[in-house]
Amino acid sequence: MRVSRLFGKTLRDDPAEAELVSHKLMLKAGMIYQAAAGIYGYMPLAWRSLRKIEQIIREEMDAAGGQEIHLPVLQPRDLWQMSGRDKMMGPELFRVTDRRDREMVLAPTHEELLTNMVKANVNSYRDLPMTIYQIQTKFRDEPRPRGGLIRVREFDMKDAYSFDADEEGLDLSYQAMVQAYKNIFARCGLDAIIVDADSGAIGGKDSQEFILLADAGEDTIILCPTCDYAANGEKAVFKKETLPTENELPLEEVATPGVKTIQELAEYLGVSESKTLKGVFYMADGQFTFVVIRGDLDVNEVKLNNALGAIDLRLATPQEVTAAGVVAGSASPVGLKGTRIVADDSIELGSNFVVGANKDGYHFNNANVPRDFKADTITDIAMAQAGYACPNCGASLQTHRGIEVGHVFKLGTRYSDIQEATYPDRDGESHPIMMGCYGIGVGRLLAASIEQHNDENGILFPKPIAPYDVQLVGLNMQNDEVTNAANTLYEELTAAGLSTLYDDRSETAGVKFNDADLLGLPVRVVVSPRNLKQGIVEIKERSSEDPTTVPSDEAVDVIRRLIDA
RNA sequence: CGGGGUGUGGCGCAGCGGCAGCGCGCCUGUUUUGGGAACAGGAGGUCGCCGGUUCGAUCCCGGCCACCCCGACCA
Numbered sequence: 001m002r003v004s005r006l007f008g009k010t011l012r013d014d015p016a017e018a019e020l021v022s023h024k025l026m027l028k029a030g031m032i033y034q035a036a037a038g039i040y041g042y043m044p045l046a047w048r049s050l051r052k053i054e055q056i057i058r059e060e061m062d063a064a065g066g067q068e069i070h071l072p073v074l075q076p077r078d079l080w081q082m083s084g085r086d087k088m089m090g091p092e093l094f095r096v097t098d099r100r101d102r103e104m105v106l107a108p109t110h111e112e113l114l115t116n117m118v119k120a121n122v123n124s125y126r127d128l129p130m131t132i133y134q135i136q137t138k139f140r141d142e143p144r145p146r147g148g149l150i151r152v153r154e155f156d157m158k159d160a161y162s163f164d165a166d167e168e169g170l171d172l173s174y175q176a177m178v179q180a181y182k183n184i185f186a187r188c189g190l191d192a193i194i195v196d197a198d199s200g201a202i203g204g205k206d207s208q209e210f211i212l213l214a215d216a217g218e219d220t221i222i223l224c225p226t227c228d229y230a231a232n233g234e235k236a237v238f239k240k241e242t243l244p245t246e247n248e249l250p251l252e253e254v255a256t257p258g259v260k261t262i263q264e265l266a267e268y269l270g271v272s273e274s275k276t277l278k279g280v281f282y283m284a285d286g287q288f289t290f291v292v293i294r295g296d297l298d299v300n301e302v303k304l305n306n307a308l309g310a311i312d313l314r315l316a317t318p319q320e321v322t323a324a325g326v327v328a329g330s331a332s333p334v335g336l337k338g339t340r341i342v343a344d345d346s347i348e349l350g351s352n353f354v355v356g357a358n359k360d361g362y363h364f365n366n367a368n369v370p371r372d373f374k375a376d377t378i379t380d381i382a383m384a385q386a387g388y389a390c391p392n393c394g395a396s397l398q399t400h401r402g403i404e405v406g407h408v409f410k411l412g413t414r415y416s417d418i419q420e421a422t423y424p425d426r427d428g429e430s431h432p433i434m435m436g437c438y439g440i441g442v443g444r445l446l447a448a449s450i451e452q453h454n455d456e457n458g459i460l461f462p463k464p465i466a467p468y469d470v471q472l473v474g475l476n477m478q479n480d481e482v483t484n485a486a487n488t489l490y491e492e493l494t495a496a497g498l499s500t501l502y503d504d505r506s507e508t509a510g511v512k513f514n515d516a517d518l519l520g521l522p523v524r525v526v527v528s529p530r531n532l533k534q535g536i537v538e539i540k541e542r543s544s545e546d547p548t549t550v551p552s553d554e555a556v557d558v559i560r561r562l563i564d565a
Numbered sequence: 566c567g568g569g570g571u572g573u574g575g576c577g578c579a580g581c582g583g584c585a586g587c588g589c590g591c592c593u594g595u596u597u598u599g600g601g602a603a604c605a606g607g608a609g610g611u612c613g614c615c616g617g618u619u620c621g622a623u624c625c626c627g628g629c630c631a632c633c634c635c636g637a638c639c640a
Contacts, residue, residue, distance in 0.1 A: 012589055012601065013577045017633060037632065092639070109640065143566080143638045151639080159640095199640075207640085218639085314637080407640055439640060476598055510600040517600090528599065538599095 001468065003503040008043040010515050020216045022450040023148025025459050029518050038145025038153035045519065046446070048467035050156070053442055054135050056187045056464060057158045064180040066131045066160055071110050073137060077103040079112045083418050088311055094139045106139035111415050111437060114161055119421035122163065122433065128423060129169050133160035135442065147216060149447035150403065156443055162436040165423065170434040174410055177438045181210055181406050184440065189462025190449055192405055195221055196231040198302050199409050210406035212448045217401035222384045226395035233399070234302040236384035237391045241274060243350035249366040256363045260329035262295040265363065269354060272296070277347055277355040277367065279331035281321050284310035287340060288324045292333050292375060293382060294346035300383035307342060307379050332356035333373040334364060343375035344382045403448045411435040459520030460542050468501040469563050471521040475528035477506045486527040489537065489555060496556045498563060523562050525555060
């Protein structure tokens with residue numbers, strides 16, 4: 001491709017819109033064009049790169065036994081009402097109405113439809129296992145699109161679904177996909193790590209995410225520096241400090257004038273925060289819920305939501321708190337009647353806690369469970385943080401930011417139960433099909449890759465996903481000798497199967513070099529009068545500082561070796 | 566949805582109750598040519614939209630919309 005003909009111009013100034021490096025560079029390099037918040041058009045450079053990523057995914061999916069299909073994006077809303085996800089996804093689901101007033105959705109993912117298709121086409125245990133995948137556009141009306149291609153509302157995603165007869169089969173399919181994912185990310189030049197994850201709205205049990213550690217990431221990742229424990233903050237567990245067991249003392253009221261926060265309370269009474277209990281108040285699907293957790297810990301809302309099985313969980317407003325008979329600042333589960341209480345299991349790792357008296361300006365000393373109050377549910381709902389103890393080895397955990405580039409789930413029978421997708425086994429007995437699902441965001445993978453591979457001058461594309469292999473730069477294109485030599489080299493490179501972006505513009509050297517650095521193709525070749533006189537061309541890898549020169553007639557071979565390396 | 570910010574030529578920005586500007590980019594010509602060239606000439610704008618105030622609004626007032634950032638939210 002000749003740069004003079006390329007659709008898309010590079011920018012000299014940083015675009016004001018962009019905050020993230022990947023976003024900035026993609027706009028600056030003329031790779032993407034924004035149509036609306038979280039909706040982008042891909043220019044040729046981005047599209048070529050995306051297609052390469054897709055191809056890598058396709059190859060690895062096929063190698064793992066996957067079969068590619070193509071599904072409708074426009075789907076009847078019924079399908080989503082049946083699975084309950086019409087409600088669960090709420091406004092995130094794009095809804096449209098056809099001319100006959102039938103309600104449709106733009107599919108955000110494809111479990112429902114595919115399960116129906118499988119139901120109609122799997123008649124026997126002999127048809128299992130199988131893995132089906134698609135690479136298609138999905139629509140999600142995200143509350144806040146951000147960061148260029150990092151979080152968008154219309155995006156291409158590879159979605160794979162496995163169907164097995166039983167859990168053992170699911171485990172095998174799942175492992176095969178995990179391995180395929182490792183291959184994909186490695187081939188794309190991405191250092192993705194695997195972490196335990198929450199399965200969220202999609203449901204299911206085991207779930208892991210592939211994360212690229214990056215400051216620009218939206219997810220908080222908890223890592224153990226000593227062992228291999230790694231989890232998304234939404235899911236991460238940790239060893240909670242157990243306080244020395246004391247004999248239970250009688251409950252006593254103490255005056256705590258003006259004390260509102262846990263920190264103030266601990267200071268005022270001269271006890272550690274872990275010796276206190278705090279209350280946090282939520283509305284879960286309209287029901288007021290009193291959450292109790294040890295004072296040194298914070299509530300993890302994802303865990304809480306899972307414990308409650310709620311669809312809509314939010315903090316209660318001050319009015320709702322008051323209406324429930326709770327005194328904020330001195331809130332207490334002690335003596336609370338008719339209110340759902342959910343407690344973190346940390347409240348059992350100690351005794352004689354300080355807790356609110358539900359009376360402004362007063363707290364209780366020596367509260368004990370279950371003597372003084374009982375919780376409807378006691379489970380782990382605490383948020384892991386840096387410095388807490390690793391659940392496996394006890395080392396001090398670290399937190400990082402990360403970009404989620406892939407997610408794998410063991411769905412189990414959630415969708416097959418709903419859609420009654422069953423198969424008869426050897427004995428003719430009917431069982432629900434065991435499902436797994438596996439997603440990779442293609443555009444996000446590109447953005448994440450650029451986020452990881454860049455320097456102050458621009459992108460450094462990993463070879464397998466670079467839009468072109470080579471940037472051929474002709475300097476002094478008015479010089480016929482240069483033009484002829486560059487044209488010839490362009491043809492030779494192309495003939496050798498090296499995709500080449502040929503900068504044939506009559507720009508100055510500085511402009512061309514800067515654009516070449518910005519676009520970040522793996523290899524740059526320079527043809528110039530100076531070099532021509534010596535019968536050489538200059539070759540430089542984007543990742544290295546210094547160019548090397550080679551005789552013109554060896555250029556193609558040398559470049560070939562660099563690209564294949 | 567809450568908080569903050571921004572809308573002026575392709576991009577980055579300034580401006581101001583009275584002719585809409587600058588830099589970059591773009592077009593033409595001349596001279597240049599190894600890290601974002603110089604000179605000369607030129608094109609390009611419904612100043613986000615609607616309404617109000619005013620002799621007159623890009624500017625002041627009201628409403629709306631869009632986009633960005635933080636939070637909520639989010640396979």
